[in-house]
Amino acid sequence: MPGNDMSGSQMTSSLPASGAQTGRVLGRLGSGRTPESIPPAVLEAAVLERPGGRVAWTVLLALGVIGGIQLGLGAQWSALVLVAGVALAVWDARPLLGVLTLVGTMAGYASLRTQQAQPDRLAPWTGALVTMRGDWDGQLLTLSDPRARVALSPKPEARPGSLVVSGRLVGPEGRRTPGGFDQAAWLRAQGGLFTPAPTGVLVGTQLRQQAPEESLRGWFRRGLVAGLPPREAALMQAIELGDRSEISRQEFHDGFGIRDAFARAGLAHLMALSGQNVALITGLLLWLLARSRLSLTVRYGLGAGLLLVYLFVLVGVSPSITRAVIMGFTVLVALALGRGRPDPLGLIALAATACLLPFPLWLTDVGFQLSFLAVLALTQSARLAERLPERWPRTLRLALAATVLAELGTLPVIASTFGELPLVGLPANLLAGGVMAVLVPLGFVAGLLGPLGGVVNLAVGPLAALLLAIVEVFGRAPVLPWGQIGPAGMAAYALCALAGLLWLCGQVRAPVVLGTVLACTLLSLLPFKLHPAREVVFLDVGQGDATLIRLPQLTMLVDAGGSVRSNYDVGERTVVPALRAMGVRKLDVAVATHADTDHIEGLSSVLRHLPVGELWIGQRKTDDPLLGELLGVAAQRGVPVREVRRGDRVQADGATLTVLWPPGHVWSTEDNENSVALDLESGGWRMALLGDLPSDTEAALGLGQLKVLKAAHHGSRHSTGAGLLQQTAPADTVISVGRNTYGHPHPDVLERLQQAGSRVWRTDQAGTVRWPVP
Known part of the structure; x- marks a missing residue:
């Protein structure tokens, strides 16, 4: 609901109204x-x-x-x-x-x-640090010279009016995860023959100057909010002007988002x-x-x-x-x-x-x-x-x-x-x-x-x-x-809709409609997949980790991303929609590799939205607020918590998943050095997921040869060492990384991978990476 402000897409949930009345x-x-x-x-x-x-x-x-x-x-x-x-x-x-x-x-x-065929008037400035002046409507910034429109990220907490903002101009992103928001497509749809489509996004937006609306719209807005408390004022701007920028920031007393409540x-x-x-x-x-x-x-x-x-x-x-x-x-x-x-x-x-x-x-x-x-x-x-x-x-x-x-x-x-x-x-x-x-x-x-x-x-x-x-x-x-509806689902819906229309027109009786709906419902519940999914999905969650392992009898999510110094809920906004879009209705196991925000913050929302059979953790830290919140949600949802150790394993569908780390004794007080590391083997094919382990710990695992390596710590120079690459000789390496200030992936790591002859797949470049399991 998804885009994301939906001034279109990502907002409207149901029952748009008619104007012919x-x-x-x-x-x-x-x-x-x-x-x-x-x-x-x-x-x-x-x-x-x-x-x-x-x-x-x-x-x-x-x-x-x-x-x-x-x-x-x-x-x-x-x-x-x-x-x-x-x-x-x-x-x-x-x-x-x-x-x-x-x-x-x-x-x-x-x-x-x-x-x-309209030209991109912002192309000469793409990639540059720029300062822009334009009219802000709560969604997009409209420039007069050049005649263009720009999206701002993050959106400034400013009412519509004239703004001066600065940041780096980049191109919009497409759909990065299954069921995710396609920013590029949404921006293209905001343009027309006489209205320029937004072609750029100003990231790291900093507000320099602002001036209130001076038009009739500004007069009207002042009347809407006069004397109203913040929540009621934000509501009136949304239902009278379609401006949802302020209602998106409003919450009920316990932190429940008002906009989410409208959708639910x-x-x-x-x-x-x-x-x-x-x-x-x-x-x-x-x-x-x-x-x-x-x-x-x-x-x-x-x-x-x-x-x-x-x-x-x-x-x-x-x-x-x-x-x-x-x-x-x-x-x-x-x-x-x-x-x-x-x-x-x-x-x-x-x-x-x-x-x-x-x-x-x-x-x-x-x-x-x-x-x-x-x-x-x-x-x-x-x-x-x-x-x-x-x-x-x-x-x-x-x-x-x-x-x-x-x-x-x-x-x-x-x-x-x-x-x-x-x-x-x-x-x-x-x-x-x-x-x-x-x-x-x-x-x-x-x-x-x-x-x-x-x-x-x-x-x-x-x-x-x-x-x-x-x-x-x-x-x-x-x-x-629910999840994405395929052609068969659309055909079933169309058949039910036709039966209902014929009933309204008096052409068929009610039992026919009821039978059609029941038959289509039953057919949609049958497991039609002749070849159930066998894959590992490296979700693009920005600067963070989230990996889904799918076998016919085992569905496991390893981490669910997080957003450092931001209130964006990666679990609810990115991971859960992606899981639903892929048809994942429950998880057998959720794994919290270690207590870092960019790995486990999103898992709390995953546990709230999906049934989970078991939660695996490594080091149980009693003083970490994020891990404490996750364990609290697990207790509230009745999810058993298991502290895994080296040698623990589970077998399903001809595949074996083994815990490589942490060992049975206290290894370190550092979160990264206690990361849960996993090995997945199926018919001679092997893959390893190493959390944020540093290079000396990686080398101590004794992995042996791998087909796919999930690089530790987003390509940090302190991981994916030469010793590990010599041991494993991975044909392919996946790096889960997003826009960051840490220098991930480090050039030294990329050079080591090139020298080892390993092809590199980066989620910041390729988006979500889906890897078949033989």
Whole structure:
């Protein structure tokens, strides 16, 4: 959830909202109901099918645009999308409209190629220490000369405005671990034909100067936060402006991150501007305009114009809010012209085309995918509501239908992207939706008042606190762990979705749907792998160690990285998502080699998130806070702790894993010299993992010849000595290392490895290294 701020990807968890609902609310507003009294879920569910059933031309055009972009990306589904567009036109007895699909294909392909051809204006400064001045929006720094955008790492603790920062400019990184955040792809997706894509990252960012926002957005922000406590102020900036920079730093009293709580409760979409904001704010504006003597045409026209101001001046362009504004704008213009409400599928297709032509890489953005999947699912809300008991209030039926459908519609993307599914999304959304229905319009009014917004915030504060309380309660509920969904899983999901749609349309009975879901679920649980994994995975955790040993009957994690002098949780943010993406649901053994932050800090989070059979340690230090925390988590989770010694071994699937170190007596008081070292042997193939052992201890192990050596201490000059290399003669050596100030790997070590004829694999260059075990 993953990116990472997700202004897209890494943030939205479920239930992005619809923007096509504005027109349906007008009757309620005219009958005296205020926008505050209409729950957001009801607004979202107001997308109903229009009688007629003919395929809108915009659907064929949108399919072509999507297919053209996929063609440019080399995606395997591009031909299928194009064929679907032409087939749909033929099925609708209008084969000539299939030309629109071909036109869309050419337009989408040309748009993508045009964006990809844009020059990198920051290329001359890549690798240099630079000082930059630009406008900071909480996510990216926009420069005026050259016209470019830059990501900052770490993000400065500064509110949006004008900044002067310094650091080293480097290129963005791709996906370094399975299921990890692809920074380079995310940054590319932030650009478009008229907006430069960020091409650089300023690392080691130091803030030199800052000035507050002077625009309408700055005025609006001052009204949002006037008189509010820090947590409530951060929340209002997130739900009104989509600025999640401050909420990401906020925690509940026991250190539980607020943003994590939103994701675990299935409420992260509340912080992603979308159709919910557009519907509530538009409803408020139209309700206020209804008090004037303006005609309906003028009122709808003004509402449409104000939506554009809201997008381009106040909140800025991003996938979900742009989609919602386009749909709301189109509905209001159609009503102003007396054309009635547009066909919902055609409207969604129009919004997709209008988004993708200027921003073709939005197609790869998780926020874009979630937004459109949710609104597509919401088109069936009325049908599902009709199947619920009629004695229930229609508002409740629509709210339930909208919540369930939006969660089901986005399920595969959420599960595959974020590695877990919230189990309490339905009740959490129903409760939070009612609060949001009042909070969003009130917050909008407070923002419009600027510094005077403190008066309105007397009511906003308690409501924001109530929403945070709901998030905290539901955020502590268990979640369902998941992993990446393959083609077979997608096919099973599509089959279940088709059965559900046919049931809503009255084509099949409920038992057929239930049987389909049960059959697909059972099939997904069967062990289809004909060749279970036999590999060693050296995870890229930056400057640290994390190695996964996978055999059919043994799964062992050796260390889980850590981040020195940083609050970034490598275990939770990097290691656990990687394990889930590789389909690891439990660990038989977790090994803490020694009490160094960059080795064992992340293991505490691993134990919290995954079942672990046993924890192995070497030296039990009673005065080390990190090891003490790890042992405390193990006790809390009921994980047995075993102090291993030289000669301990475990056998599984024709492989033998032997503990090489520490010995049975106290060897040293130094952490590194007591590292747990392991030997893995399978059919004559041998590999050794040496923790942070120094060279004199390495030489005393008597290893013998190796195929693969996991270099000790990240390539420190005090390890991987000439004596060890002479003994082992490894054909390949893996060095787990990241950006650091220690000089790892040391040039002397690299030279010794070259002289020994050993090929070197570095995680800072190759990312995660996966090695098969014969």
